[in-house]
Amino acid sequence: xxxxxxxxxxxxxxxxxxxxxxxxxxxxxxxxxxxxxxxxxxxxxxxxxxxxxxxxxxxxxxxxxxxxxxxxxxxxxxxxxxxxxxxxxxxxxxxxxxxxxxxxxxxxxxxxxxxxxxxxxxxxxxxxxxxxxxxxxxxxxxx
Numbered sequence: 001x002x003x004x005x006x007x008x009x010x011x012x013x014x015x016x017x018x019x020x021x022x023x024x025x026x027x028x029x030x031x032x033x034x035x036x037x038x039x040x041x042x043x044x045x046x047x048x049x050x051x052x053x054x055x056x057x058x059x060x061x062x063x064x065x066x067x068x069x070x071x072x073x074x075x076x077x078x079x080x081x082x083x084x085x086x087x088x089x090x091x092x093x094x095x096x097x098x099x100x101x102x103x104x105x106x107x108x109x110x111x112x113x114x115x116x117x118x119x120x121x122x123x124x125x126x127x128x129x130x131x132x133x134x135x136x137x138x139x140x141x142x143x
Contacts, residue, residue: 002072006041007032008049008080009063009119012098017116018087019104020052021095028107030077030115031096045078053096054088057081063119064126066111071132077115109133 007030010018020031031052035044042059049057057080066075087096099107104116111130118126129136 002074003034005032005034005073005075006045006048007075007077007115008045008057008059009077009116010049010055010057010080010082011120012082014098015120016098016100017104017119018053018055018082019097019099019107019116020093021097023092023094026094027109027112028099028104029112032075032077033092034073041076042078045080049080052090052093054084054086054090056083058083062125063121064115064128066115066127067129068111068132069129069136075115077119079119110135 009030018031019028021028031049033048035041045059046057049055059078059080061079062076063079064077066077067073089096101117101120105113111133114128114135
């Protein structure tokens with residue numbers, strides 16, 4: 001079985017990216033979570049971001065698809081534009097901060113940092129696999 005999660009890459013006018021620190025494990029990650037069974041993808045992105053950060057957002061562009069090979073979770077990450085500015089904590093977050101790309105790389109495991117850093121690129125969505133912490137090398141397709 002697979003589950004599908006969604007996350008938002010929200011970039012401010014200074015090029016900083018919004019990140020949360022999870023209350024359950026202390027890890028820094030993009031705001032997001034598992035889609036509900038009857039939920040539209042974009043509605044899930046908006047709900048998860050609002051629940052974890054207090055921000056209302058416009059969901060813009062798909063920037064990446066990421067699979068946790070060990071847990072069978074497929075994550076869809078979307079670049080989002082904030083419609084509000086006031087941040088707040090929730091039961092799921094102990095911190096919500098705007099981070100520079102260097103801070104993202106320093107605070108997050110590679111499997112999560114790449115989701116936000118990939119969203120800074122303007123190219124096609126990235127497709128990556130990871131083990132929950134580290135990225136896994138892509139397997140080339142047979143010609």
